[in-house]
Amino acid sequence: MICRLLVEQHNPFHAMEGALQLNGIRVNASLVYQVLLRLKNASKVALGFFVWAKEQAGYQHTADTYNAMIDIMGKVRQFDVVWRLIMELGGQQSPMGVKTFAILIRRYIAAGMTRQAIQAFDDMEGFIEREPNKEDFNMLLDTLCKYGFVSVATQLFNKRKGQFQPDTKTYTILIYGWCKYNKPAMAMNFLNEILERGCEPSVVTYNIILNRICRKTKPRIESRFARMMKDAEKLLDEMKSRGCVPDVTTYSILMHALGRALKPDRCFELLNEMKDNGCDPNVATYTSLIKCLCSVGRFEEAHELLNEMAQNGVSPSDITYNCFFKELGGRDNVDEVLRLYHRMQESPLCKPTNHTYHILIRMFCRLDRMEVVSDLWSDMHQRGSGPDLDSYTLLIHSLCEKAKWREACIYFTEMIEKGILPQTITFRTLYRGLIQADKLRSWRRLKTRLAEESVKFKEEFQGYGIKPYQR
Secondary structure, three states: OHHHHHHHOOOOHHHHHHHHHHOOOOOOHHHHHHHHHHOOOOHHHHHHHHHHHHOOOOOOOOHHHHHHHHHHHHHOOOHHHHHHHHHHHHHHOOOOOHHHHHHHHHHHHHOOOHHHHHHHHHHOHHHHOOOOOHHHHHHHHHHHHHOOOHHHHHHHHHHHOOOOOOOHHHHHHHHHHHHHOOOHHHHHHHHHHHHHOOOOOOHHHHHHHHHHHHHOOOOOOHHHHHHHHHHHHHHHHHHHHOOOOOOHHHHHHHHHHHHHOOOHHHHHHHHHHHHHOOOOOOHHHHHHHHHHHHHOOOHHHHHHHHHHHHHOOOOOOHHHHHHHHHHHHHOOOHHHHHHHHHHHHHOOOOOOOHHHHHHHHHHHHHOOOHHHHHHHHHHHHHHOOOOOHHHHHHHHHHHHHOOOHHHHHHHHHHHHHOOOOOOHHHHHHHHHHHHHOOOHHHHHHHHHHHHHHHHHHHHHOHHHOOOOOOO
């Protein structure tokens, strides 16, 4: 309710204050934190609420509320604001927690600013009042690898491994990075280095290499599938010889590979094998099998597995439902999609994510069922966090394809007002479409509105060093 009120009253912020006070809302740290989590995709609204809450009598922000706000502003690359928030938190809490810098580093790396991320890691010591340790260094390497900067991570590792004595976890992070980058030779070099140091690879290490083996090729080509399974079996033999027992992740990786090869019967054999070995399937295992069954049109068996999951106390995830939505959507089975969607909404443990909504919005836009799209969009707002950059990009581009220029402009303006920075391709798509549709005046009004919003927001938060929201 609070998030909806804030979004509706987001401009100007004085109206938001009045609405909150009229509704008798008293803030506390837990409430502020939960509201900020739900406003993670509306940076302008979130910062307005954050500043308003700070000014309330008897209230003081906590490390959690500062961290939530730092994450929100880092997501839209307002790093001057982020540092201002860090300085505020540092003046209030000393020493500062490592979590704050982990958030900052992750947002820098997500923005491609690896040099600034490493500098932040080096500056961290002055705020947390101790030297960074091996766990902190692993965090930095892990974030770099997850965002595709494994070369930077490796250079940093080679430069500082004398300072931070690497362990199996450190090497596993780098092995993951090179496997993700599709450089198996580099990954194996680090595996060999683990052994040379007298360390033992963990089951996690082997699972990462196994995952790379099972994803590196197109398994629907029979010869490639046979080669892939041979390599996987060879790794499994080595794994067992070193005392690493395959776990549920190991089986789930193999299940996923069999599913990609569209071999549902082999999947069922593997499912029975893991049960016989005393390894209970988890949501990832079931999801891989369900995806395979949906891909080959065996929806009845997929539904039976969905029921089996519930009986075994395994809650389906949004990814599980998304498997149904993708395949049923491709077959234009609207009724079944909506039935499953309502089942998902009613589930206490699994709610639709933004990715779920994107799959459904794309499907119903393609089918020109705009009334359903409107309902889905409203549901996203009701869910709390609301549409994000990908949501607006998808909807605006879909509306442009349907030549619904008025609606596209409305959503474009809405995302700007929320502080969501449109992608360059969205600007170009909308501009070209409006020009071709002889709506140049509409485009000029949009540009003016964008400039006004940028200046207005900067003026309202002068103390935080807001930069214009523009590309």
